Amino acid sequence: MYGNDKFGWTYALLAGAVALSGCTSLFQGKQYLFPRPDEPSATVRLKYESGTNLDAMTFNESGCYAGFTPLPYTDGFIEAQVAVGKKLVLTYRQVVAGSMCQIPFSFTPQEGATYTLKSGSWSESKTGILPIFTSDQYYCGLGVVKKVGTQESVEPIQQLRIKTGFACLRFVK
Template sequence: MYGNHRFVWCTLLAGAVALSGCNSILLGKQYDFPPSGAPSATIRLENTRGTSLEAMSFNEKGCYAGHTPLPYSGDFIETPIAVGKKLVLTYERVIGGKQCQIHFSFTPQDGATYTLKTDSWSDPKTGFLPIFNYDQSYCGIGLIKKVGDLESIEPIQQLRIKPTGLACLMFVK
């Protein structure tokens, strides 16, 4: 009987930890946000239904170690980000069963605000027979950098995931 109570208590404890916001266990190594007062930039994205933006974390060998969903407030996903080193983000949007997912990177500059612009479109394709016509869907992103009153298009590097070993995934060009 004592063993059953221990199982119940362990199950309740695990559930409480999962529900308490202690999700770093499931998400892996969390992104290191800059501390208050440290040099930083800001990333922002319009917060629409089905949209997420996550910062990727890597270990000392450059292998994927975890991800952190970026916080949102009202109409925007917006947060300070570290500057001077490559930032890898994953943008995802799911609409009507279609998924757009783009992994990309750039190096933020101190004091800049980066606004992510996204779009999606379809291109009709002809099938083997007219009844097999379909729409090919695409999505894309752009990054607008603003420093003071100056705005410019920030170049980004689109990435893909490459398995490089049994336990190592890397984001590469």
């Protein structure tokens, strides 16, 4: 039965299937560790729109980028329980009609709080050297509303940029 497979295609297909079945960390690097149900947590949520992703970034002990984990999508929201008391780095990404908005940002979640992300985009016309040469500049933004019990407030976030270095990517203010 197995003697006809001279080139090992069966084993290669089996190895490929095992590598790709649930092992997303193979491509996404170090995965974010979501809190267990018995651990303190906060909730991060974003209303899902087509082309929208929200990823939790991970870092190694040197502070270099190590990977990302897409937050799960359920019932019209991207929503997940996240660890509290330490800096959380997220990247919001939305692609619409070939344009991409990407905003890496961070904040420190508080136990029991729900953080609802609000996104938006707008454009402004910019006049060129001559008035007949105008172009539209497109912008996107993100805000976070924190809710603890019945109290709501705007959560200050730190928008980040990526600083490249030899064999190390860092997210900095």
